[in-house]
Amino acid sequence: MSLMLPAPPAHARSLTEVMPRLWASVGGPEPDFGVQQLPPVASAIAVVVDGLGAANLAARAGHARFLREAMAKRDTALSVFPSTTASALTSLMTGAAPGRHGIVGYRVRVPGTAVLSNQLTGWEKDGLDPATWQRAETLFERASRRGHACFVVSREDYRSSGFTRAAFRGSHFLAAGSFADRLTLALETARAHPGSLTYVYTPDLDALGHRIGWESDAWVAALEQVDAAAREFSRDAAALGIGAVLTADHGMVDVPRHGHVLVVEGDAILDGVAALAGEPRMLHVYAEPGEAEQVAHRWRASEESRSWVLSRAEAISAGILGSVDPEVMPRLGDVLVAARARVAYYDDRLPDKGPQNMVGQHGSLTLDERLVPLIRLGAYATR
Numbered sequence: 001m002s003l004m005l006p007a008p009p010a011h012a013r014s015l016t017e018v019m020p021r022l023w024a025s026v027g028g029p030e031p032d033f034g035v036q037q038l039p040p041v042a043s044a045i046a047v048v049v050d051g052l053g054a055a056n057l058a059a060r061a062g063h064a065r066f067l068r069e070a071m072a073k074r075d076t077a078l079s080v081f082p083s084t085t086a087s088a089l090t091s092l093m094t095g096a097a098p099g100r101h102g103i104v105g106y107r108v109r110v111p112g113t114a115v116l117s118n119q120l121t122g123w124e125k126d127g128l129d130p131a132t133w134q135r136a137e138t139l140f141e142r143a144s145r146r147g148h149a150c151f152v153v154s155r156e157d158y159r160s161s162g163f164t165r166a167a168f169r170g171s172h173f174l175a176a177g178s179f180a181d182r183l184t185l186a187l188e189t190a191r192a193h194p195g196s197l198t199y200v201y202t203p204d205l206d207a208l209g210h211r212i213g214w215e216s217d218a219w220v221a222a223l224e225q226v227d228a229a230a231r232e233f234s235r236d237a238a239a240l241g242i243g244a245v246l247t248a249d250h251g252m253v254d255v256p257r258h259g260h261v262l263v264v265e266g267d268a269i270l271d272g273v274a275a276l277a278g279e280p281r282m283l284h285v286y287a288e289p290g291e292a293e294q295v296a297h298r299w300r301a302s303e304e305s306r307s308w309v310l311s312r313a314e315a316i317s318a319g320i321l322g323s324v325d326p327e328v329m330p331r332l333g334d335v336l337v338a339a340r341a342r343v344a345y346y347d348d349r350l351p352d353k354g355p356q357n358m359v360g361q362h363g364s365l366t367l368d369e370r371l372v373p374l375i376r377l378g379a380y381a382t383r
Contacts, residue, residue, distance in 0.1 A: 005308065005318060006367055011074040013374060015088060016095045018077060018247060019139045019197070022046055025243055025380075026195045028143060041243035041379045043190035045198045047183070047233075048092070049226055050085060051206030051360070053251015054371040056214050063220050066231040067246065070375050077374040079250050081320045081338075082106070082282045084363045085206070086119035088249035090167045093199070094136040097322020101136035103166075104321060104331050106279040106363065109286050111330035116277045123162020130166035135327065140170030140197065149196040153186045155203070168199070179204065179226065183233040190242050202226070206252070209360030213254040216359075230377065237378025244380065248372040252360040255280070255344040260356060261303075262348040269302050271295075277333065280344035280355070282363035284333030292334035299335050306341035308365060320365065338364040 020031040022044040030037070038044075054076045061068040080091045080098055082105045090096075090103040098104045107116050110126065117126040123133075140150035152168045156175035164173065174189060176182040179202040186200045205226065208219045230246060237244050263270065272291030278284040287295040292311065300309045315336045316324045324332070337345065344361050362369045 005320065006365055008078045008367070009076065009371070012076045012078045012371060015077045015079045015247070015249075015372065016091050016097065018092060018245060018374065019046060020095050022243070022245065023139060023143055023148070023197060026148065026197065028146065028148065038243060038245075038376075038380055042194050042241040043196045043198070043243075045186050045190055045200060045237070045242060045244040045378070046092070047186075047200045047230070047244055047246040047377070048089070048202070049205055049246065049248050050201065050203045051209050051214070051250065051252050051362070052223075052226070052248040052373065053362075053368060054373050055368045056251050057223075057373055060220055060223055063224050064227040066227050066234075067373070067375060070234070070377065070381060071373055075374050075376070077247055077372050079248075079370045079372050080322075081365055081370065082278065082363045083250040083365070083369040084279060084282070085249050086163060086167075090134060090136075092247075092249070093138050093140065093167050094134075095139055096136040099316070099321035099324030099328055101134055102325070102328045102331060103134060104328060105277065105282065105284055107277040108284060108331045109275055109277055109333075114275070116275060120163050121161070123166070128162060130162045131169070134166035134169075135325070138167065138169045138171075140168060142170070143197055144170045147195070149193040151186070151189050151193075151196065151198040152201070153182045153189070153198060154201040158201075171199070180229040180232075183229055187233065187236055187240065187242065190237075191240050206360075209252045209254075210358045211360075213359035214252045215254050234377035234381060238382050241379050244377040246373060246375045246377055250362045251369050251372060252362050253281075253342060253366070253368050254359050255342055255361045256359075259341070259343045261343050261345045262356075263345060264348045269298050271298060276345075276347045278336075279361075279363045280346060280358070281339040281361045281369070283335075283337040283345050285335040285337060287334040296335045299337055303337055306339065306343050308336075308338040308340055310336045310338070312336070340364070340366065
């Protein structure tokens, strides 16, 4: 079997480098990777636009003129695998790959149980402890110990979620309604706390993309709003000596109905399978005891023409999840199926067919899903 995986552009930085670089620019320790550092600023802000891939932005450049003008050709970062929000945002905030922090997908099996836990919303229901299930220290924890105030500016309904408590430990949570309001609040907070680090988040593009596709008119209209808010924010941040970067957790591909692969009762690829988890473009396939090798064989025979099919050992050896800690290994499927073609996998045995209505998808290894913008704004853009 060939493990010809997509090669990232040579100039793309890793998403795990972003927050350490911001911290260094406000007096934190220098990161231990050899890339050009950001200039010193009064305070630093990371703006995360969920679902805004570099390819998505390039394809709609005429509707985001400010961002495209601010973005040089090399201003990209490579997100993690799986290219899903829970994994990517945790990597952003810890500087660690999923194999270390342990958030290895959208839904994963809790080792030793039959529980398939949603890594964004299932923490409390499934009894996961945010302090231990997410295994890496956050950059906010490290920075706050050294006297840097750290803030998250997001939606009120995320304030006390298990995921927030896991990925953003060490921060103070602030809420505002619209994306523009969050950017304003972030600037006010950064100005009031010199040397601080702030994270600002908007899920609007991702939500629209999932519901009706990133190629829809509504998605484009939302992108125009992001662009207008970013323009005003960058101008005001520069006047205050505050640096900011705008990035994303992943990109998105639209999958048409004819690209749905429905796994139904009686399918040969279900022989020996205990559970399916992950998400439509990146499945964790958990095998019954002693069946992992045969399960991998069946999935390769069926799906290798349109997906990368890797055993757990092959995925770890390929390094696509970073170095995988022994405690994290059992969270991975015995087989990982990452879509290469424009397809999405659905377990049609489940009674809830709602997910099959989603258009925009992500999670796999393609550059459309993993390559994201990394745009300097504010004081970073003027030095």
